[in-house]
Amino acid sequence: MAAMSEPSQPITTPQAAFGLATPYRDVTCGELGAADAGREIRIAGWVHRRRDYGGLIFIDLRDRYGLTQIVINEAEAPEAAAVAGKVRSEFVLEIAGKVARRLPGTENAKLGTGEIEVQARSVTILNEAQTPPFYINEPDAPVEESVRLRYRYLDIRRQPMLERLLLRSELVKAVRDAHHRAGFVEVETPILMKSTPEGARDFIVPSRLQPGSVYALPQSPQQLKQLLMVAGLDRYFQIARCFRDEDLRGDRQPEFTQLDLEMSFVDEQRVMDFVEAMIIDVSRAVVPDRPIRQLPFPRIDYHEAMERFGSDKPDLRFGMELVDLVPALGEGSTGFRVFDETLAQDDASGVTRGRVKAIAAPSMADASRSQIDELVAFARRYGAKGLAHVAVAADGTGHSPIAKFLGDDRIAAIVKAAAAAPGDLILIVADSDQETVAQVLGHLRQELGLRLGLADPKVLAYCWVSHFPMYKWDSDGQRWDATHNPFSGVVPEDEKLLVTVSGDPYKPSRQDPAGKARAMQYDIVLNGWELGGGSVRIHKRELLERSFALQGYSLDKMRALFGGILEAFDYGAPPHGGIAMGIDRWAALFAYQTNIREVMAFPKTQSGTDLMLEAPAPPEPAQYSELGLRFVGTETPDGDRAVAGQEVGK
């Protein structure tokens, strides 16, 4: 270690180590000020706008650092004026001239460089440009996203995209800095990998050297980072590209970036403490103007989150919590058949799972019939059979279409239970499945919180949600499916629950105690988005095999899928745990975006295509034979076979 060379000067800003001057320019378009008046300089950039007065031409020259006004005076520089007359938007120019203070009264306060202008001696066209397909110089002008994606390189010239990419760069830098400060080692894991047991569909890459075999692109570096803990790296992180071949959404792309980290000799507390400190550092460095709602971050148990917010990713910027109405409805028949039948439902173990819960939406009591209908339709999308409502009048009394069934006393009790204020609209969901109730009210709460402006867009409300159930029963597969990561450890006091009624871990059933086991699993949530999730892993082979058995993996299948990691665990795996966080989502939330495409340089459309590169595309014929592949296409209902873009021989 001592033999390592002394570190060179730390690179704090680009200028400090390696100036922005190049053979084409002495200065950028963002740096000249009044103090530079009189300097002879060369400057280069794109034509943002040109204003031609005949004998006098103004050009706003743009690069990513800013805008600088160039003046070309025909009387003083006739050759430059002749060139400037031919210049059009987005031409690339090199200007030589003199920095001068603007005439009094013509300064532009909106421009960082607005005190000065460059009086051009010469104008050189470095490259011409076609008229761009949309406005680059008007940042707010709406453009259909598909057009922006097709010409993404022009879209990125526009201020908003540029700013978001710079913000993302700052985010990644802050993340790296925080990890290096804490002694983490950055390791790159392979992109050509073997299938990871994450549950999503893999992207497959055929192997030429091993005909008939394929690589899988990583859904996450999960197994490798655990192996790095076995290897003794102690603290690892990576800004990792991950791939999942599933349908896209505004917050889901087929390839995305995760901050992936793992630590050894830790418990849940230690991992969460580090991650929380790191998040605070990063937030303060990247978006110092945005207040963090609560420190330390609230830590909420999964069950509590579902009860109070109907979501495992609650938006804590506002209240509007879910209320259980069952106590308020009292004993015996409520008079309303929907409620009665719901509450009469018992599950297999005899426990009542049916629920009647509500939220109170402020200032919505005067919602119109069509507004109510829209809310009902919204609720139905998430599985509700209906949505009852009680409007709270100015005098505090509740008014509802179901009052005729429930009676005034029960309506009053509901208003009281919901802690509803005059003007509130109480929205009630009853269902025999408590998860449906939570899901519906959780989505209503989130949606109304945003619509009613209850969520301060500036606030960063981070929170932890932890102790997820280890497993969820998969009735199709007759097995316990890991709710998150199949390597997640069990909360120590629940370890005894990882058994089956049958006594054979390979014969799981719905009634197993395993269904009640809680995982050492924690999600980090920001403003209603799941930013990331992690766990303390099982590091002992015996327990891991037991957990996998419950998940329906036979010994043989276990060896085939996880042989490498199982073997490694025999060579001294330390206790370890970590987390993975979505960089794209984090950047999007920092940038006030609801769509991660807005913080990705070259995202894909919802159908998984790249409109600029026109990817994916059919392979070259030579590639088929090299890889030993033949596309048989997709069978259509008429028995024809089709492969996009080509005929397939019979």
Added chain:
RNA sequence: GGGCUCGUGGUGUAGCGGCCUAACAUGCCAGCCUGUCACGCUGGAGAUCGCCGGUUCGAAUCCGGUCGAGCCCGCCA
């Protein structure tokens, strides 16, 4: 796999059975202009309304299909 929305000059929109020989803004081209910075003024070019088919005397406008984009459910953490 499913539901919903959208597709009109380069861009963004209006028009939603005949009055459309498709309008407006901006952009583009030409001319004029020496202090603008969303410069201004004058003139001009530019779309047959995503594509295919149907209904109709008549379709940008209605219907069906298809392609593309978006949001959502499923899927996915």
